[in-house]
Amino acid sequence: MTAPNDSDDPQVPIVCPECETTSRVSLPDVADAVERHNAQLHDGEDVATVDPDIADRIADLAADDLGLLEEP
Numbered sequence: 001m002t003a004p005n006d007s008d009d010p011q012v013p014i015v016c017p018e019c020e021t022t023s024r025v026s027l028p029d030v031a032d033a034v035e036r037h038n039a040q041l042h043d044g045e046d047v048a049t050v051d052p053d054i055a056d057r058i059a060d061l062a063a064d065d066l067g068l069l070e071e072p
């Protein structure tokens with residue numbers, strides 16, 4: 001039985017030390033969410049970021065998703 005929602009995308013935590021908030025967004029929305037947060041709340045400065053603990057994993061996931069790990 002599968003739930004009728006979009007939960008199959010990995011959820012990525014975005015942390016903002018200034019707002020002291022953590023929000024989870026699905027992987028395809030991460031770049032937009034970070035950019036929007038920083039643009040709206042921090043004049044476009046890179047304050048909010050993907051949780052550094054998993055940023056490496058996300059990079060791997062994204063690279064895998066895009067096939068960047070496949071050497072020609």
Ligand SMILES: [Zn+2]
Pocket residue numbers: 016017018019020037041042047048
């Ligand atoms: Zn913020």
